[in-house]
Amino acid sequence: MVARSDVHYFGAGPAPLPTNVLEEAAKVLLNYKDKGIGICEISHRSADANEILANTKTSLAKLLDIPDDYEILFLQSGGSGEFSAVVYNLVSIWVEKRRVKAAEQELGSSGSVKSWGDAVFKRLQKEVAEELKLDYLVTGSWSLKASQEAARLVGAEHVNVAVDSRKANDGKFGVIPPESEWTPSKKAAFAYFCDNETVDGVEFPAFPKSLEGEDAPLVVADMSSNFISRKVDVSKYAVIFGGAQKNIGNTGITIVILRKSLLPPASAAADPELLRALGLPVGPIVLDWPTIAKNNSLYNTLPIFDVWIAGQVMSGLESTYGVKKISGQEEVSNDKAAMIYGVLDKYPEVYRVVPHKSARSRMNICFRVGGGDAEKEKAFLTGAEKVGLLGLKGHRSVGGIRASKDNAVSLDGAKKLVAYLEGYAKAV
Incomplete structure (x- = not known):
């Protein structure tokens, strides 16, 4: 069985969630606050539900x-x-x-x-x-x-x-x-x-x-x-x-x-x-x-x-970045984007970033491999999956490759993608 720690998911649909949030979610699905029932079974008009709403808003x-x-x-x-x-x-x-x-x-x-x-x-x-x-x-x-x-x-x-x-x-x-x-x-x-x-x-x-x-x-x-x-x-x-x-x-x-x-x-x-x-x-x-x-x-x-999950993610960011608030997450997002765009720009004969530099997304990095050659892009994706880099296929309407590095994509995951991009470029 593949361990969660062995893969890094870059998909743009439902994005990855922090592992610690999912671990806690597994517990509360069975027994929320030691009440003997799961969080999906409590009334949405209960005091517990209102507390979850209030905490998430805060x-x-x-x-x-x-x-x-x-x-x-x-x-x-x-x-x-x-x-x-x-x-x-x-x-x-x-x-x-x-x-x-x-x-x-x-x-x-x-x-x-x-x-x-x-x-x-x-x-x-x-x-x-x-x-x-x-x-x-x-x-x-x-x-x-x-x-x-x-x-x-x-x-x-x-x-x-x-x-x-x-x-x-x-x-x-x-x-x-x-x-x-x-x-x-x-x-x-x-x-x-x-x-x-x-x-x-x-x-x-x-x-x-x-x-x-x-x-x-x-x-x-x-x-x-x-x-x-x-x-x-x-x-x-x-x-x-x-x-x-x-x-x-x-x-x-x-x-x-x-x-x-x-x-x-x-x-x-x-x-x-x-x-x-x-x-x-x-x-x-x-x-x-x-x-x-x-x-x-x-x-x-x-x-x-679903509100509880969102609240856990947000409170986790509060704990992680403290007084920096969301600016702390912004710094990490910028660092991940700079790393990935840096290696793509380093090998223009292999990779072509789709959007203009002035409008590049920090969150969804869209690029083509080998000028958009279908077989080369298929091989690129196959190689990525073999090393635990998943969800890199571009949207069905435009094709190509897309690395969506949402908040839960770690810096280590970004570094692993950069290493793969480097290795692929040198090998072709």
Whole structure:
């Protein structure tokens, strides 16, 4: 039998988890807190479940220095579910703000009154048709899918692709064009980007400057694959979300961090009847952020075991890095990336890194072997597996090789991959 210590897994789907967390998980699955029942058997509304939720929230807030005016939600449906939730929730808020303003100006009505007579409705129809725009920065496969979901829900005429990086790279993803080349809307309901594209190996090096300032739109970021891997100024974002299955935990929960100003009473959603009358979608209740927040993420049955795993991972990072918080993990992530990119760049006749240097991901290192020769890449993967380096095959949509070095991939694992890359390059 192969021992866990003998292999290093670089897969980008469900990522590796810290061994000590899994060992403890094996215990609590059978007997949680010496209660005689396992953690998957306790009620999601029990005191124990609420304690797990509270502890996990506290750990995440400490790691990322999340301000007090932000809420942390735990949901299901994955990052892909949030592609839809972002549209449902933020478009509804945009419509309600416009309705309040129209009611005050057209009817002299109080903003608290849910009035939308003929004059207000016609005005809203015109504003939706002419002014509702959702900005998407399309820099890889996941942001493309998010923009396509938005177009499916509200219509392509309301989705503004402010940048499509394929147009600057011969039809392929792999760069992030200069912000001077972006074409944002004047008053977008929100601006959306994927901070790290797992399929294409592209990561934003920093928060886009054009999305800062008083006139900036609400900024939404998908951080599914680089969550808790580097320091983030949360205050610059309206919404951050991510599926847990990369750095945070196992598949099953999605985390959303959002400004409390987007929740009642500060913000209200539009009347569902009004949205339907305007031809806009009404989202399912399980993706409704106000409902989830009101119920402390327990509107439906939350997989508490998955929250517990995430909490254990986060508290482990707290213990490991202390006052450095997530900056300590960022240093390790940067070191691993520098080592691997260093050896790939050292042998350009053997390896070709796919994305441009200015947009290389620290988390998902995508490259080709032998110019993308299928047989050479197959041999490369076979050799890697023989020495315990697993999960290096690129995404099925693009092929090639991909080394995903999420947080639980150790420095020793990165060094072993570097040694293999060196040996392979010298042998061919």
